[in-house]
Amino acid sequence: MALPPHISDRTHAAPSRTPIYALVGNPNCGKSTLFNALTGLKQKVGNYPGVTVEKKVGIAYSQHGQPITVIDLPGAYSLAARSPDEAVTRDVLLGRRSDTQQPDRILCIVDATNLERNLYLVHQILDLGRPVILVLNMMDLAAEAGLNIKAARLEHALGIPVITCEAVNGKGIIDLKLAMSRIDLPLSRHAWDVPAPIAPAVADLQASLTTNDGKSPLIARAEALLLLTDQDSVRVAGSTPLHPRTAEILQGWQKRWEGEGTDWAGTLVNSRYEAIGTIAGDVITQGSDTGPSLSDEIDAIATHPVGGWLALGGVMAILFLSIFTLAEYPMNLIDSGVAALGDWVKSVMAAGDLRDLITDGAIAGVGGVIIFLPQILILFFFIGLLESTGYMARAAFIMDRLMSRVGLNGKSFIPLLSSYACAIPGIMATRTIEDQKDRIVTILVAPLMSCSARLPVYLLMIAALVPGDRVPLLTKVGIMLLMYALGTFGAFGFAWLFKRTLLKGAPPMMIMELPPYRMPGLKDxxxxxxxxxxxxxxxxxxxxxxxxxxxxxxxxxxxxxxxxxxxxxxxxxxxxxxxxxxxxxxxxxxxxxxxxxxxxxxxxxxxxxxxxxxxxxxxxxxxxxxxxxxxxxxxxxxxxxxxxxxxxxxxxxxxxxxxxxxxxxxxxxxxxxxxxxxxxxxxxxxxxxxxxxxxxxxxxxxxxxxxx
Incomplete structure (x- = not known):
């Protein structure tokens, strides 16, 4: 069954109110960088109610200065969700979340160096029948890899605007804002043939979802395809249950296919990839062999069984040296400012409980903590730097062998590494771990990673521990590394124990994308x-x-x-x-x-x-x-x-x-x-x-x- 092509001049008018764009894409495609480039400081960050998934909403402005709401949805590889992150993306796009208005339009950002893989999510989104703008990001890296992507041909094949972009450098942002400012956007005219054995089931489910669940025909068709792709992942806790008639139709077709030996989910996925492969083959050409890429050359060291560990140790040592050396001057300024403020209050107020409350309670209490702000800023700067350059994924890859020995895989390392800054975002990051037992084990041990809030305690104790007027720099770094090492190995030890007692389970295989190295977006x-x-x-x-x-x-x-x-x-x-x-x-x-x-x-x-x-x-x-x-x-x-x-x-x-x-x-x-x-x-x-x-x-x- 083919989706009837849209009439070539059919367009979708923007609503009279502020238009709402959803920004979607695979992880590591530069989505956050693009969101920051579009919205700047006009952002609000919170959590979706009921789940610890970050909700980011920002305001961009059209070429005429009109506000445009942009919702930065969590990264997803598919609308057949396998994690809370992907479930939120799917539910917002399908209009299932009462706390988030369904977007009018969709910005799909893809990694141009991995276009064919990224198009799978785009292909699913086009089924929703809503205006879509496709953003080809990292075009510079694609060119370095010898890839020639014919954007105009891709635009013609999909029937939607295609914008080439280098978000980290700000290239293409003006063209994108112009496209977002259009009053009318064309609806995709792309169509793909659902395999003949599956087509009648899609039609039956689409009719039931339209009649019994009140879905629009296009949304009903998209949901029918998702149900047949991976039913268990589509209906998660908290979702509205299927109408009994829809569930009956689904189960009936599944029993029939099981009797016939038909792999309905695999057939659908393969058919979609065939359609994507046809498009990709027409728009992507490979240039002459340019030899190993810069990322490959760096990875020869960064992921080496020995060199990788040395590189990781060097990164951590530089981090701690920076915390102690670069932060000293601003910390002295803050200390002087806090002391001057306390002295000023004492000079203008008479002695008594109120003055003591202000100086000994408020100023001394808060001042004793904010003095460590420079060191905490440096810590977050380094973590952001590691993420934006692509090294964070290499750290997870290096740690995978060690993590497997304690019953986890490298995916758990990223939440644990995030916990060095704060255990809260680290625990929230465990939602990308598919196995529930591994997720709980990671949550249980995440607080053992020494977070930035421990820094003030460590620094005060180091100052009191070492005799003399000044603590040698190497002594500070050595003791600090020891504290971090104790917490890290403590986390591994308890993970090993829990995986063999409370939460038994074999360590899962890690399949992880190593994004190309890229210059960090210092603004982001x-x-x-x-x-x-x-x-x-x-x-x-x-x-x-x-x-x-x-x-x-x-x-x-x-x-x-x-x-x-x-x-x-x-x-x-x-x-x-x-x-x-x-x-x-x-x-x-x-x-x-x-x-x-x-x-x-x-x-x-x-x-x-x-x-x-x-x-x-x-x-x-x-x-x-x-x-x-x-x-x-x-x-x-x-x-x-x-x-x-x-x-x-x-x-x-x-x-x-x-x-x-x-x-x-x-x-x-x-x-x-x-x-x-x-x-x-x-x-x-x-x-x-x-x-x-x-x-x-x-x-x-x-x-x-x-x-x-």
């Missing part, structure tokens, strides 16, 4: 970096500010008798009482009740530990090794006069933060991602228990060796 990397930095500052201005004020109150009340020392005031305060209640549990680790206060408050956010110490010890944090907070920690004593923050205690405290589940936001995301309280509660229990046991072994073992 910077935009991503500042988005994440703004989120950090917003949390500092809300969550951490609120916690700092609450902590100041808990540390200041009830008031001790007049003439009491600061330590006596803290000891009998609400915060002190909570710390004293926890002290019997943490004293075997070398921690006292004051550290206990920090452990309690940092469950809201790990970096709050630093501001808590600033409030508890009435000092301010800084990156300078001679800061008041560092001095206050070194001067802290047990009641018997022993030093509290010995090198062994500082090291043990870092170990505790490597393994402890210290973030309520992560707990909330795990609850939402797994749709159960079982896994987040288990996660809290096993991580906190592990942190306590390992910290106990480290501290008591160190004391036995005479180190503490």
């Amino acid at each position: 990397v910077a935009l991503h970096m500042f988005e994440r930095g703004w989120l950090f500052l917003r949390r500092a201005g809300t969550v951490i500010l609120g916690i700092s004020i609450i902590l100041w109150f808990l540390a200041a009340y009830p008031k001790a008798p007049e003439g009491s020392t600061n330590q006596q005031q803290l000891a009998q305060s609400f915060a002190g009482r909570a710390g004293h209640a926890l002290e019997p549990v943490i004293k075997p680790l070398g921690f006292d009740w004051q550290i206990g206060i920090g452990l309690i408050t940092s469950f809201a956010a790990r970096e709050v530990f630093v501001s808590t110490m600033g409030v508890v010890f009435n000092a301010e944090a800084s990156n300078d090794d001679t800061t008041p907070l560092r001095k206050a920690l070194l001067e802290a004593r047990w009641p018997d006069g022993r030093a509290l923050f010995t090198p062994l205690v500082c090291f043990t405290l870092m170990i505790f933060y490597v393994f402890a589940m210290q973030c309520v936001s992560t707990v909330a995301v795990v609850r939402r991602e797994t749709n159960s309280w079982k896994w987040p509660l288990f996660q809290i229990g096993y991580l906190t228990g592990t942190a306590w046991i390992i910290s106990l072994l480290v501290y008591q073992g160190g004391r036995a060796l005479g180190l503490g």
Whole structure:
């Protein structure tokens, strides 16, 4: 059965309201870069309700200055969804999501270096019968690979506008905006023949979906083809169930084909690929052999069994060196600004609780955290750089052999690597893992990857751990690498354990695309970096500010008798009482009740530990090794006069933060991602228990060796 060709001059008028474009494409096709080029800073980022899939909506402007809404849909290889990401893309395009208006028009972006494979998704989208603009991205890389793509011939074959583009360089963006500005866009006149054995079933299902499910004929036909391509992936939890009559027709045809030995899904997929192959063969020509590409030459080293590991280690070392060296100057500026602000408040306000609240609570608390913003920005910059250049996929490839030994594959490494920045997006990234058990295992171990929120804790403890006025750079890098290595190998160890006990299963095969290396889109990397930095500052201005004020109150009340020392005031305060209640549990680790206060408050956010110490010890944090907070920690004593923050205690405290589940936001995301309280509660229990046991072994073992 062929879809009747559209009349050649048939067009689709844009609605009178602001038009809505959906931006779709395969992963690694440059979709995010194009979205940023079209919308700039006019973006809103959130999550689709009910799923932890990121929702990005932006505003572009037509050639006449009229606003155009662009929805950046998650990357997908097919509308026959196999992951939550692809399910969201499919449901938005089919108008199934009540929280997202169905787009009027569709921008399909494809990787020109892999045009034939990318056209499979485009081919499915054309079945929807809506205006489509096709964007051929990475045309420069295609030319380097010796590919000659005849865009005009492809436009004629599909009957839709085809725009050549190099999104990372901004080439083709004006032409694309002109196409998007058209009042009328032609509907595709491309048609393909559904195989004869399958055609009657498509017609029956299309009629039932139109009559019983209220679908338009074209949407009904597209859904019928999806049902026959992969029924199980099309109807996921939360979707509207099939009408009984539609389900009956589907099951009837499937039983008939099973009796005849017909592979209906394979027949449909092969037929679609044959149609795509015909088009690709007509529009793509291969130039003369240009020899190995630049990507191939780099991969000879980057994916080598030995050279790949050396390259990955070098990348990580450069990352940490940059965190410590490049961030020093802006951190000093922030420190000076925070100190000057506190001094100014003290100079204009009379002494009293209100002034103490502002200086010791709000300014000291928030200032002790935002001072680490430069280092966090550098971390996010490097992660964005690795993603935009294509190296992130190589890191996953290198790790696949190691990951398979613990029962996972390289696909789990990308969420784990993302967790170095923050466990929340790392856990959200597990939605690309098809196997449910592997997905849960990855979620369970993701918090073990040392996130950026741990950086302030590590840096403060390193400053207090090393004697002398300055901590040598190599010492900082070495200790930091050790903390990251402990978390990483801890994650692998628990993954191995869970895959052999709670969530048994064979490690899946990894099929992964290695995108070509490309020059990084520095504008996109910077935009991503500042988005994440703004989120950090917003949390500092809300969550951490609120916690700092609450902590100041808990540390200041009830008031001790007049003439009491600061330590006596803290000891009998609400915060002190909570710390004293926890002290019997943490004293075997070398921690006292004051550290206990920090452990309690940092469950809201790990970096709050630093501001808590600033409030508890009435000092301010800084990156300078001679800061008041560092001095206050070194001067802290047990009641018997022993030093509290010995090198062994500082090291043990870092170990505790490597393994402890210290973030309520992560707990909330795990609850939402797994749709159960079982896994987040288990996660809290096993991580906190592990942190306590390992910290106990480290501290008591160190004391036995005479180190503490």
